Amino acid sequence: MATATRNEEYYKALLEKRTEYEGVFYVGVKTTGVFCRPTCPARKPKFENCEFFDNAQQALLASYRPCQRCRPLSHPNHVSDIVRMLVEAVEENPEKRWKEEDFKKLSVDESTARRQFKKRFGMTFVEYARSRRMGLAMKNIRSGQTVLDAQLSTGYESSSGFRDAFSRIMGAAPSLLEDGKVLKASWIDTRLGPMMAIGDDEAVYLLEFVDRRGLEREVERLRQKTKSAIIPGTTGPIRSIEQELTQYFDGTRSQFTTPLHLLGSPFQKSVWEQLMKIPPGETRSYAEIAVSLGKPTAYRAVAQANGANQLALVIPCHRVINSSGDLGGYGGGLIRKNWLLQHEKSFISE
Known part of the structure; x- marks a missing residue:
């Protein structure tokens, strides 16, 4: 990819805060002297004030300092102190039912906890704590405790309330999940x-x-x-x-x-087994995978099995490309696919 075209692509990703570009590039802002990750929430600089780097080290060597908002030297979703403290509090007393005064004792704003947990885990803190309580209930039921005892041990006085909460989180009523x-x-x-x-x-x-x-x-x-x-x-x-x-x-x-643990049809599993045989730094086409299975006309089925893979990186579906040499598709995004292939080539060159 030509540098100019690449920079235009990266700038567009910066404006749109595209998460799939995390780790792929960093941007130095000439007017402020800081460098950021693609998803930085700060106001976006003009294109002519941007300098793009493949990694944080390059940005540091170019005399840019890390942005204090997006913290490019940490993981993109680094756990905040509030999230860490609350997770530890749940683990200390997982059966606890949290109330407003519990947040006050920890000097934590309840709405802040809700927002940060939603961003981090896709659920509010209350939902997280409830899920943890329900996990204990499930463990107790499986170890021989009655549904009623599990209900009481997790703080539910109403059996209907316990059953509804259990079903909402677990996907089935507690009586149906005993085994x-x-x-x-x-x-x-x-x-x-x-x-x-x-x-x-x-x-x-x-x-x-x-x-x-x-x-x-x-x-x-x-x-x-x-x-x-x-x-x-x-x-x-x-x-x-x-x-x-x-x-x-x-x-x-x-x-x-x-x-x-592979969950799929016999054909899907046979495709995934072939994927795991592709050495790092190499690629195969859908057609080549089909031939290796003794079913040369089944390349479309191979593509479907490839897309059904639920174990990214470990079952390396990113190493499968089109017969034309194009990258083809990838559930994690083509920018990640290209990065992974280039990263794996470094295993060979070293």
Whole structure:
């Protein structure tokens, strides 16, 4: 991409605060001497006052200082002190039902907590705390506690209120989930933006960029397929994939070893297995994947299976391109796809 064309693309992304460009470029503002991430909320500079960089180090070497609003040297969705403090408070007493005076004791504005949790987790703090309580209720029910005992232990005096709250969060009434499954959902910050990981104590089921279009539908399909409750939390495999992602983006890991749980048809699984055989830094076309499966005319089905992948990066659907050499599609956005391919080529050149 010519530099002028690239800069025009980056400037447009800056004006639109496009999240898929996080980690792809940084912008130095000549009039202020600061550099920002693409989603910075500050007033946008004129195009002629912008200087674009591939990474933060380049901006620092060009004598720009980090913006105090978007904090380009931290993760794009770095946890605020308020969010961290409230999450810790929930973990200290997960069965607690929060009231206005509880926020006052912590010197936290309730509306600020609501807004920051909504931005971070897609739910308000009250919804987060309620989900955590319901997760405990689910655990208690599965360990043999009666629905009534679980109801009382989470602070619900009314059985109908407990049942309605449980159903709204878990997707089914507590009596229907007594032999059910619980999956944990966790937020993972990466250089290219935040990702959501969902898994249990055995494997990771889903890994997607948070801003992927249709992510809510993917999570709902996962919940229905597995007949599971999905609640905030973490597990061993989620912690493992978070560590491996950090190493991957640092350039010290090219393969993932965290256990995966694949949910798909036999054909889809066969396609995903082929994707995992593509070495980092290389690409294959949909047609080549079809040939490798012994079904040379099934390239459209291969493309559909590729799009159905719910484990981004780990099952590297970003390494599949069109036969013409064009990038093709990618659920996380083409700018991310191109960045990932270029990043992986560095594994080979080193």
